[in-house]
Amino acid sequence: MILEPMAAAIGAGLPVTEPIGSMVVDVGGGTAEIAVLSLRGLAYTASVRVGGDKMDDAIVSYVRRNHNLLIGDITAERIKKEAGIARCPTEGHGITLSIKGRDLVNGVPAEITINxxxxxxxxxxxxxxxxxxxxxxxxxxxxxxxxxxxxxxIVLTGGGALLSGLDDAICEATGLPVVVADDPLTCVARGTVFALENEQFRIFAH
Ligand SMILES: Nc1ncnc2c1ncn2[C@@H]1O[C@H](COP(=O)(O)OP(=O)(O)OP(=O)(O)O)[C@@H](O)[C@H]1O
Ligand SMILES: [Mg+2]
Incomplete structure (x- = not known):
């Protein structure tokens, strides 16, 4: 067993065996795990109950409230992956998508556009x-x-790290450099395997 934030950090290639502090933020489906690492251990961890699922819910609510259209979670997740963005587009309204759902006023299928x-x-x-x-x-x-x-x-891992502009939004809010790990969806899995296979990382397993 290895703690998830540590696995995410190892999978993201952070210098966990060196006496250098680092921060990894793993944005998953149900939670965002925030961890500060130092001297071969976790100096701080917190789990925020927000992640990709809440993002999907937020899209469902927005479309219902503003367009009187009911869409499902799968449609919302598709919108998020295709055109989700963490902050306003730099130019104009960005991409426009058309989405189908059920009109809440007259109960029939309908299509709207969202930018x-x-x-x-x-x-x-x-x-x-x-x-x-x-x-x-x-x-x-x-x-x-x-x-x-x-x-x-700050290094971002997890599927939520793929949300367009999340790195920029965090950078803007904190003033710190933010990078998305390579292949963020598999960091935890790769980090876990790596920790178990490499002697010097075994101290993180328990
Ligand atoms: N391109 C993308 N843009 C935005 N979100 C994405 C993208 N690709 C995947 N996701 C989201 O990432 C989430 C899954 O990420 P991940 O596999 O890291 O979570 P998990 O480890 O299963 O969840 P948890 O860590 O909460 O247990 C889903 O909510 C999914 O919609
Ligand atoms: Mg996860």
Whole structure:
């Protein structure tokens, strides 16, 4: 067994065996796990109950409230993956998608269009919750580690890290460099295997 934030950090290639502080934020389906690592261990961990599922819910609610259209979770997840964006597009309204659902007024199938400006608005609450969790983690981080994080930046893992612009939104809110790990969806799995197969990482397993 290896703790998930540690596995995510190892999978993301963070320098966990060196005395360098780092922060990894794993945005999964149900939760966002925020961890500060130092000296071969976890200095801080927090789990925020927000992730991809809440993002899907936020899109469903937005479309119902603003367009009187009922869509399912699968449609919402597809919208998120195709055109989800963590903050307003830099130019104009961004991409426009057409979505089908059931009209709540007359009960019949209907189609509406939604643009990325609206999707960003829909996602602002769950994105804000991830950022708030990071802010609290930074407030609770010892100054020496905070200094390392300023240099190293924050690494994002998990499927939620693929949300377009999430890195920029976190960078803007914290002033810190933010990078998305390579292949963020598989970091935890790769980190777990790596930790079990490599002697010097076995200290993280228990
Ligand atoms: N391109 C994408 N843009 C936005 N979100 C995405 C993208 N691809 C996948 N996701 C979301 O990532 C989430 C799944 O991520 P991941 O596999 O890391 O979660 P998990 O480990 O199963 O969940 P948890 O860590 O909460 O147990 C889903 O909500 C999915 O919709
Ligand atoms: Mg996960």
């Amino acid at each position: 990325q400006m609206q999707i960003a608005e829909a996602l602002s609450e769950p994105v804000g919750a991830v950022i708030e969790g990071i802010r609290i983690a930074l407030e609770n981080t010892a100054p020496e580690l905070a200094a390392d994080i300023v240099d190293q930046g």
